[in-house]
Amino acid sequence: MKSKQIEKYILNHTKEEDSLLAELSRETNLKVMYPRMLSGHLQGKFLEMTSCMINPKAILEIGTYTGYSAICLAKGLSDDGVLHTIEINQELQSFSDKYFDKAGLKFKIQQHIGSALDIIPHLDDIFDLVFIDADKENYLNYYKLVFDKVKTGGFILADNALWDGKVTNNPDQHDKETKGIVEFNKYIQQDKNVENMLLPLRDGIMMVRKL
Numbered sequence: 001m002k003s004k005q006i007e008k009y010i011l012n013h014t015k016e017e018d019s020l021l022a023e024l025s026r027e028t029n030l031k032v033m034y035p036r037m038l039s040g041h042l043q044g045k046f047l048e049m050t051s052c053m054i055n056p057k058a059i060l061e062i063g064t065y066t067g068y069s070a071i072c073l074a075k076g077l078s079d080d081g082v083l084h085t086i087e088i089n090q091e092l093q094s095f096s097d098k099y100f101d102k103a104g105l106k107f108k109i110q111q112h113i114g115s116a117l118d119i120i121p122h123l124d125d126i127f128d129l130v131f132i133d134a135d136k137e138n139y140l141n142y143y144k145l146v147f148d149k150v151k152t153g154g155f156i157l158a159d160n161a162l163w164d165g166k167v168t169n170n171p172d173q174h175d176k177e178t179k180g181i182v183e184f185n186k187y188i189q190q191d192k193n194v195e196n197m198l199l200p201l202r203d204g205i206m207m208v209r210k211l
């Protein structure tokens with residue numbers, strides 16, 4: 001009960017969801033499978049705020065889905081900045097593309113269709129900010145692939161770091177996604193090249209700063 005009241009209070013004291021993002025969210029819920037994957041209002045605002053604080057020249061997002069988090073992140077880009085976003089499901093491209101256009105951000109967003117494991121090695125930019133939000137079993141692979149492409153002082157954020165609380169279950173009960181997240185969190189915690197914190201927002205966001 002108390003947590004519901006707190007949640008309501010938090011939402012009442014966070015700027016209203018942008019009408020375009022609300023429309024994107026509605027259309028995703030109506031037409032696309034697994035709408036729970038979308039970042040949503042609070043997390044979206046957090047991503048937007050973080051990006052505005054960094055004012056990045058280059059952002060990489062792994063896992064576009066319908067484009068909600070990409071739009072939030074792109075809002076903080078510098079005037080000449082670019083956001084690369086990678087999505088394996090080609091069927092989602094026209095949906096996210098429509099909203100990038102409506103948001104007036106299409107010229108700053110470069111969409112890549114295919115597996116991030118294949119695409120990341122071909123990206124030449126050095127990133128100020130990376131958002132990992134694709135298949136959980138590859139989180140550590142993505143981290144290792146992007147690490148040298150992140151500038152010193154740059155940030156890597158990874159969604160679902162708590163994986164619905166399953167990270168605290170007995171390891172015998174871990175499915176492949178939980179194993180992927182647990183392995184990723186453990187690696188980061190032991191990585192001497194970074195500073196990190198696990199932010200308990202929504203499903204947990206691992207925040208990493210490259211030293």
Ligand SMILES: C[S@@+](CC[C@H](N)C(=O)[O-])C[C@H]1O[C@@H](n2cnc3c(N)ncnc32)[C@H](O)[C@@H]1O
Binds near residue numbers: 068070089116134
């Ligand atoms: C949780 S959703 C992303 C949600 C989105 N970032 C947001 O907040 O609205 C994860 C997405 O990653 C995509 N994905 C899964 N495996 C992938 C891969 N190997 N490469 C690129 N995208 C992948 C899925 O198709 C799905 O659309």
